[in-house]
Amino acid sequence: MTRETFGKNERIRKKRDFLAAQQRARRFSSRNFTLLILQNQAGINRLGITASRKVGNAVKRNRIKRLIREFFRLNKSSFDHSGDLVVIAKKGTPDLAYQEVKRELDGLLKSDKRC
Numbered sequence: 001m002t003r004e005t006f007g008k009n010e011r012i013r014k015k016r017d018f019l020a021a022q023q024r025a026r027r028f029s030s031r032n033f034t035l036l037i038l039q040n041q042a043g044i045n046r047l048g049i050t051a052s053r054k055v056g057n058a059v060k061r062n063r064i065k066r067l068i069r070e071f072f073r074l075n076k077s078s079f080d081h082s083g084d085l086v087v088i089a090k091k092g093t094p095d096l097a098y099q100e101v102k103r104e105l106d107g108l109l110k111s112d113k114r115c
Helices: 015-024 058-078 098-111
Strands: 026-029 033-039 046-051 083-089
Touching (some): 015 033, 015 046, 015 083, 026 098, 033 098, 058 083, 058 098
Parallel strands (some): 046 083
Antiparallel strands (some): 026 033, 033 083
C-alpha cells in the first residue's frame, strides 16, 4: 500500500519557480482552470496553485485549493514524468464539486501526451 501524502517537497513555494512556469511552461486550458507543465530536474512532481481574488473571497479560494491538492494527492502516482504543475483557477471556479474538478484536471492532463 502506497502512502498518499502531500509533503512540502512536493509543493512549489518560491516566487521564482512560479515565474519560471509562467514563462517557459506548456499551457493547457479548460473552462475553469489553466494548467502549466514544466519539466524539472528534481525527480518528483511538484504542485503550485494560484487563485486570485477574482475567484472569490478567502473561503472560496481556500476551498478550491483544497480540492486541487486532493486531486494531486490521490493521482500523483499516475504521472509519468517529473515536472512542475501549476494550476491557475479562473473566475467562477469555487462552485465546483470535487468530481467536476477531477474531470476537468484529468482532461487537461490527458491533453498533455506525456501523462
